[in-house]
Amino acid sequence: MADELTKGLEGVLAAESELSSIDGDAGRLIYRGYDIADLAERASYEEVVYLLWHGELPDRAALDSFTDAMAAERAVDESILETVRALAAAEEAPMAAMRTAVSMLSATDPDAEAPADDREAARRKARRITAKIPTLLAAYDRVRQDEAPIDPDPDLDLAANFLYMLTGEAPDDVAAETFDQALILHADHGLNASTFTAMVVGSTMADLYSSVTAGIGALSGPLHGGANQDVMEVLFEIESSDLDPREWVERATDEGRRIPGFGHRVYNVTDPRATILKARSAKLAETGDDTWYEITTAIEDYLTDEVGLVEKGIAPNVDFYSGSVYYQLGIPIDMYTPIFAMSRAAGWSAHVLEYQEDNRLIRPRGRYVGPDDREYVPIEDR
Known part of the structure; x- marks a missing residue:
């Protein structure tokens, strides 16, 4: 009903999209009709970005052209690197x-005034x-150390290039x-916060830099981003x-502590x-330290098999394993949420571009619950 209040807009349909779909009961995520497991196993990140932006998977020629165009945009102007420093x-x-x-970045974009x-x-x-964010993040981390x-390597794909710029190897x-x-x-996940x-910013027909910057701001909040960092800190404690x-x-839960990485707003089964x-994580453990894989699987086995959290709709989410995976890759833990944003920038852009094709300013109503019929009192009488 028009006057019904739904806190947090939970369950409210605000838009239609062809980009991604989540089945929280079946534990399924699709991008434009493709199952996430199939894409993760067989596609590259560049292929997935192309899919999100263009609607179809590219053929070899289209992918090569797209990948080359992305690589050509990785360099960041020195004036911006000075700010990063x-x-x-x-x-x-x-x-x-x-x-x-x-x-x-908009200051050096040739299309800034478009x-x-x-x-x-x-x-x-x-x-x-999407191409420049990895360069910014790697530069920031290296400067603070x-x-x-390190300049981008055009011969590496986006993922490998980021690790190269971050570590020097x-x-x-x-x-x-x-x-x-x-x-x-992490490229897309429905209408998350x-x-x-x-999309709200994009609906005003603001430029894409404004929309992506706003997305970063929303992701920085601890109720949205940061859970994988919390997981890693718990693993350190253990x-x-x-x-x-x-x-x-067992002791932590008896003390009322919540184990991060379990439970999701959308999934009722394992993410x-x-x-x-x-x-x-298991693959990385085969060639390196298996400590973190052993701890995470032990936690999951206990909370699922013995405590039965999954039966209560509380199951492992993506953050439960991404934290230890990033740590095994040598990524500092306070960079985990920025990496989330690095990937999700493609999804944010895709949603803004899609919404603006048939744009309508997003303007919900709020119900006023404050006082009424108050009379102004001159300041000398207050």
Whole structure:
């Protein structure tokens, strides 16, 4: 009903989209009709971005052209890198630094003055944003560690190039494939808070930089981003304790602590992205430290098999395994949410571009519940 209040807009239909669909009861996520497990196993992140932006998977020629165009946009103007250096020196939080730097990218965009309804210019902006964010993030992390930023390598795909710019070493095949899959899994996820925020801004026909910057701001909130960092901090606690994972979790839950990485606003069963990342964590453990895989699987086994959380609709989500996967890849834990944004920028852009095709300003109503019929009292009489 028109006057019915739905806190948090939960369950309210606000838009139609062809981009992604979530079945929370079946544990299924699709991008434009393709199951996420199939895309993660067989596609590249660049293929998935192309799919989100263009509606179809590219053929070889289209993918090569698209990948080359993305790689050509990775370099960031020195004036923006100077700001990144200043933010790192000021010890600005990574998400805040990212928000500022992404907003600044419009200053050097040749399409900056193009109207928002110029579809081709908007797609070029989306390409530049998605290509440049990894460069910004890697540069920020290296500068704060007193290391010089590394120029992008056009011969590497986006995932491998980011790891190269971050660490200074080209990743091995397992690491590159793992990170590429992680980016695919985070590229889009329906009308979540940050995507909806980006769409609200886009509905005003503001430029794409404004929408993506707004999405970053929404994702920075702890109720949306940051859970995988929380998971890793719990794993650190367990690893350094005298208890085994089962005992630690049992004690923590008895004390009323919530175990991060379990439960999701949409999924009532295991998040399909968690299943995929669990397999990648096992793969990484084969060639490196298996500590984190052993701890996470022990926690999952205890909470699912013995406590029965899944039967209560509380199951592992993508953050439960992405934290340890990123740690195994050598990524600092405070960079986990920025990496989420790095991947999701493609999805935010896709939703804005799609919504603006048949745009209507998003303008919900609020119910006034304040006082009525108050009379103004002159200031000298108050």
